[in-house]
Amino acid sequence: MARHKANAPPRVTRQPAKQKFSGAERSALFARREAANVLRTVLRGDADRRAVASIKSLVFSPSVRNKRATFALVCETLKHLNVIKDVLEIANILNSKWKRQEPLVYIICYDILFGKDTPSVGDAEKILMRHKDALLSGLATLLVRKKVESVDELLGLSQLKGHVKPRYVRVNTLKMDVDSAVQELEKQYKVQKDETVPDLLVMPPGSDLHAHHLVMNGRIFLQGKASSMVAAALQPQAGWEVLDACSAPGNKTVHLAALMKGHGKIIACELNEERVKRLEQTIKLSGATNIEVFHGDFLGLDPKDPSFAKVRAILLDPSCSGSGTITDRLDHLLPSHSADNMNYDSMRLHKLAVFQKKALAHALSFPHVERVVYSTCSIHQIENEDVVSSVLPLASSFGFELATPFPQWQRRGLPVFAGSEHLLRMDPVEDKEGFFIALFIKTNKLNNPTSSELPERECRRRRKQRTKQYHPFLWPKVFFRAWNGSLHGRRRKPV
Numbered sequence: 001m002a003r004h005k006a007n008a009p010p011r012v013t014r015q016p017a018k019q020k021f022s023g024a025e026r027s028a029l030f031a032r033r034e035a036a037n038v039l040r041t042v043l044r045g046d047a048d049r050r051a052v053a054s055i056k057s058l059v060f061s062p063s064v065r066n067k068r069a070t071f072a073l074v075c076e077t078l079k080h081l082n083v084i085k086d087v088l089e090i091a092n093i094l095n096s097k098w099k100r101q102e103p104l105v106y107i108i109c110y111d112i113l114f115g116k117d118t119p120s121v122g123d124a125e126k127i128l129m130r131h132k133d134a135l136l137s138g139l140a141t142l143l144v145r146k147k148v149e150s151v152d153e154l155l156g157l158s159q160l161k162g163h164v165k166p167r168y169v170r171v172n173t174l175k176m177d178v179d180s181a182v183q184e185l186e187k188q189y190k191v192q193k194d195e196t197v198p199d200l201l202v203m204p205p206g207s208d209l210h211a212h213h214l215v216m217n218g219r220i221f222l223q224g225k226a227s228s229m230v231a232a233a234l235q236p237q238a239g240w241e242v243l244d245a246c247s248a249p250g251n252k253t254v255h256l257a258a259l260m261k262g263h264g265k266i267i268a269c270e271l272n273e274e275r276v277k278r279l280e281q282t283i284k285l286s287g288a289t290n291i292e293v294f295h296g297d298f299l300g301l302d303p304k305d306p307s308f309a310k311v312r313a314i315l316l317d318p319s320c321s322g323s324g325t326i327t328d329r330l331d332h333l334l335p336s337h338s339a340d341n342m343n344y345d346s347m348r349l350h351k352l353a354v355f356q357k358k359a360l361a362h363a364l365s366f367p368h369v370e371r372v373v374y375s376t377c378s379i380h381q382i383e384n385e386d387v388v389s390s391v392l393p394l395a396s397s398f399g400f401e402l403a404t405p406f407p408q409w410q411r412r413g414l415p416v417f418a419g420s421e422h423l424l425r426m427d428p429v430e431d432k433e434g435f436f437i438a439l440f441i442k443t444n445k446l447n448n449p450t451s452s453e454l455p456e457r458e459c460r461r462r463r464k465q466r467t468k469q470y471h472p473f474l475w476p477k478v479f480f481r482a483w484n485g486s487l488h489g490r491r492r493k494p495v
């Protein structure tokens with residue numbers, strides 16, 4: 001009887017010279033390799049809790065050639081990942097020697113078990129195809145064990161099927177006006193203007209614009225509704241100086257530039273080196289010339305540094321759990337979102353909230369700032385209402401009040417403190433995306449004279465006192481950094 005090397009790792013990529021593939025086979029083979037590379041990055045990032053980019057942005061990076069097929073394969077494999085892993089275990093096919101090839105094995109198994117065409121070319125494919133019967137019978141065993149009749153039931157897919165979201169595009173008014181964009185897009189799609197954000201267009205779900213010439217040349221940006229509401233809520237005026245505190249990949253930064261009609265200055269601060277590169281690409285694509293990129297820690301910026309003396313508005317969109325967009329990003333399918341990780345999640349949320357509170361308190365402490373927007377794509381109260389309520393005493397001591405962004409918007413903050421009706425929420429089911437926005441405006445309605453009525457020395461004294469009172473945690477860090485020579489990040493020239 002012929003014996004297969006069942007437990008040997010597949011040797012991949014190189015094919016024997018004489019082997020001839022059809023065009024379709026070749027492109028399927030490439031798509032599986034590209035999907036495996038994306039999946040490897042996604043799973044590694046998820047395991048380390050340090051994802052560099054979402055699945056979408058990895059697939060739509062320039063290095064991936066067959067984007068549509070790769071995206072579909074990655075998403076489908078992730079949706080089925082737990083099932084595939086269980087089936088592989090039941091079929092007892094893999095051992096530790098396969099470890100380095102795991103993502104490719106998952107992709108091929110997806111194709112074998114659930115794909116339209118069974119893979120016919122490729123070394124790894126051939127090895128796994130020899131186990132097709134074992135894989136199929138492993139799947140049947142799994143359905144029986146889980147007491148379900150179909151794979152859909154196993155995946156609980158029915159819950160996700162209602163999640164159909166329109167495609168939103170934001171017109172980059174630095175390069176094109178809204179009506180011209182509508183005219184151009186209407187040649188291929190049904191287009192409507194969004195009723196909330198003036199430069200936002202709504203198109204049918206599934207409209208694939210990734211390769212559209214308006215996207216490629218930065219005349220329109222593929223940006224969701226919630227994300228487009230943030231810069232609009234800040235309402236920066238042409239000529240202002242604005243600080244985008246946590247800015248990469250820069251969608252909101254370039255939206256600010258468009259709202260300011262290219263006049264004034266935007267300082268885009270970003271901590272992560274890799275993401276600074278993406279920020280710079282976004283800025284270049286947008287054509288904005290008034291954005292200065294600052295590679296460094298927002299918390300390390302000294303609000304009293306003369307470079308920020310003219311900053312009048314801050315957009316703070318800090319790192320968050322992303323719980324409002326997980327169905328979009330498919331993050332809920334990643335191993336870290338399984339029930340086993342609930343404890344880890346609450347620890348992570350707590351850590352995020354600590355940072356968010358610090359960052360918001362810091363934003364409010366810039367002396368000449370009049371408007372601060374705080375936003376997250378999270379549904380959790382701990383990252384939203386709780387963060388805002390924790391800084392309210394500090395905010396009011398600086399003369400800030402909560403204001404109501406988009407007053408016509410119905411869904412407001414959770415009623416957990418007086419004033420939460422000013423906050424804006426979007427619901428992941430009703431609005432197809434979970435999001436949160438808070439807007440602080442300096443009204444200077446203090447019980448004592450307004451800061452503009454006080455001599456500068458007195459203002460300084462009061463600020464110092466307030467800082468001592470509310471910021472015990474901030475200054476030691478800043479001083480340490482200054483002492484350590486790392487207070488200032490790298491300031492880059494405008495791109």
Ligand SMILES: C[S@@+](CC[C@H](N)C(=O)[O-])C[C@H]1O[C@@H](n2cnc3c(N)ncnc32)[C@H](O)[C@@H]1O
Nearest residue numbers: 246247249250251252271272297298317318319
């Ligand atoms: C939610 S993302 C911002 C998205 C961005 N506003 C946009 O619309 O494209 C948060 C960003 O903040 C950055 N970040 C996290 N901590 C930071 C810090 N202390 N200082 C500056 N940036 C930080 C992260 O690296 C990440 O790129």
